Amino acid sequence: MPEDTEAPANRPPDDAQLLEHLRRDPARGLPAVLAQYERPLLRHAAAVVGDSASAQDVVQEAFLRLLANGHPVENLAAWLHRVTHNLALDHLRKESRLRKLHRAAAPPSEPLAESADRDLDRREAQAVLAQELKQIPPNERAVLFLKLKEGKSYKEISVITGLSEGNVGYLIHHGLKRLTARLRPAGTLKGVAS
């Protein structure tokens, strides 16, 4: 890989510079874009698809699209995240269709929290959450990820996902409540309405 990324040593180049560079000379501009976005996009993709190989596929495809894109891109970060997001959801849709067709017969695992009559300690709770994150709809997982791990606002998430802000809020509300419920021992759920 070429060593001259031509990025200032201290401050990462801004999106406009990255794009300009990429347009002028894709081969030389690419490394700086990768340096800046490869990691966050892989995290984003992995949060949606749930495994690293698929995340790799998705992100590679997103970058391929950036390279193939002759049109000017306005907001590079949002554009990349949006493309990654959509590709990841596409990927899951195809996978789940296939899985339905070819799923091996197996009895479902026992519910996670059932055996826990006591409050789960932190690591156990996180293990439960990690499992549960695999079960929830990818859309919910993705917005939770963007909110909690990437620290994005509902508004920013709305730009990335193309969902309305209200919709983002609803998905996060729903997802977080569901996860919270899984951490409670069975039977202690409080009624929501009173």
Next chain:
Amino acid sequence: MNCLEVQKRLTGHALDEAAAVEGEAIDRHVSGCPACAGELEALRRTAGLLRAMEWPEAPASLTPERRSALELRAEAPFVPGRSRPHFGLMAAASVAAVGVAMALMSPSLMRARVATTRPASRAVAPSRIPSAEPAVVPDMSRPGKRDGRERQVQEAKDAPKLTKAQRGNLRALGYIQGGSVNGSVDEPRSAKEEVVVTASRAETMVLGYGGDVRPVPDGFLARDKASTRDMFFEHKGTNPFVSTQEDALSTFGLDVDTASYSVARNYLNRGALPPADAVRVEEFVNALPQDYAPPTREAFAIHLEGAPNPFHPGYHVLRIGLKAREVRLRDRKPAVLTFVIDVSGSMARENRLGLVKRSLRLLVDRLGERDRVGIVVYGTRGRILLDPAPASERREILGAIESLRPEGSTNLEEGLDLGYEMALRTLDPEATNRVVLCTDGVANNGVTDAETLLRRIHAQSEKRVFLTALGFGMGNYNDVLLQKLADQGDGQYAYIDDFTEAERFFLRNLTGVLEVVARDAKAQVEFDPSRVESYRLLGYEKRDVADEDFRNDAVDGGEVGAGHTVTVLYELKLSGRGGDLGEVHLRYQDPDSGSAREQREDIEQDRLESRFQDASPSFRLTVVAARFAEHLRQSRWVKGERLQDVLVEAEGLPRSFLRKAEAAELLDLMRQAAALSHPRD
């Protein structure tokens, strides 16, 4: 605000998304409402946990291959014919993206293998498939000029009859250039069949009838690719009746695995019939304790018993019972054990890790000061938890086991590598060196190719490290992988579904678990064609050995531990003439000297009882267990028979015998299965 209004906004508030005025209103309500306060705190705690934890494993960077593909694309951003890719295709083709870029950019040839998909039921054992052809990966180290590109192209007439859409998409992906398909192409069996395009091992995709490109699904091609990421069982076929005139020799590797029985038990206890492919007759039979007398001098005692088959009038059942030499606890060799423990997130389910801990404690408690224990754990990464220590340092070892917590994803490959590395480092030629793998069998990180892993295990076991594969958990359980690991690692495979099973496994015969008395053990039964018209071996399909390989010591057999029993059942059609039925031959290697030994025994006529009821209770229960297994695996030999009828035969056993734990359990499972299964015709 009332509770309902607050609850609607509570998540936003917990995440600091609520507007300031709204936030204050919520706070006011919450300060006077313990229910909402509790809810808010719970939501904040979950959010905090989620922020602090590792999310699904996210690689830090693209793999070098993918990066190279991008760089190549960047060097040539404009590709004729691809400037406006079809949206759906592009989205679908993400798996193939590397292949796309490589096929279009690479100076060296990217040869695509195009094959039709084979339905899973027709899959053959991967071990019999010649190892996958070496993947052709373009040499990325020599970026070349695009105009110098060479391609081996195959004439279009050799291409299969692809649908228009399939051809179109193959072309768009760069696999077809000017009417020729790159690489060799199999004829699809029907027009509706999907085509699998393999550009290299990493880039396989399914090209659907409609031309859509998709990743290869789990369990579809997976059996050929033998990916470790799938949960599946594998069907190895069912042995047929063989005419003695045509082939009087029956040859197979001995097997002491019992996992299939406990897997099936676990299913049944959860109220489900096990998948037919999960049931292996020989493992059901071998899970039954047998009281065969031990040998006096040789490695094996051979016990023969036969009787008319109550389920198949006109046929007989012959039982060949083998008992391996026993080794007294105080005479056993020291053991150098390396525990390789899966601590991935899935081990948190159903308290799998807790069961692992209790099981290993059982084992450690039985070890002595001459034994050594080291521990490797793996989640997202593998790491050494405990350097090999004398087993007398119980406190330290048990403390390390107790400290295990579920974490991250599953890097089985790294765990096993580290484990074998440790085992080889501490290899003691005077001791039994053994890796004890505890896992739910899912490998989702590191290795993507089971064959590579298996080959490496095999190479390691040649260096005299044995493997004990212990399976835990269910739901995403990989039976095939563990079975093969144990096979390649010269070891034993057991499935621990509960603590009782752990006790059974470790306590009933500890020396058997630790010490091997016969390596690569094989059996060959030769039937006398004048006495036996035809025979059928019940089970052992996965251990099939070619007749001519019986004395070929390069061909793997099974490893048999001290005191282990191996039970083999044959169904026979007798000719009615008198005389011995044939001979049993055993061949194995002495684990110490490595030299090959053989034993033989005549199958004398007077071993056959004239009535099934006259045979020993243990013989009768064994026949019932095998029949039960055949029902569960839907063998064609039990077609039309009701499991209820098998149960009736079992219930005819002496009361005192049925009170034995193993008999009682078997009958209980049969009743559950009978209730679950619909009568089949």
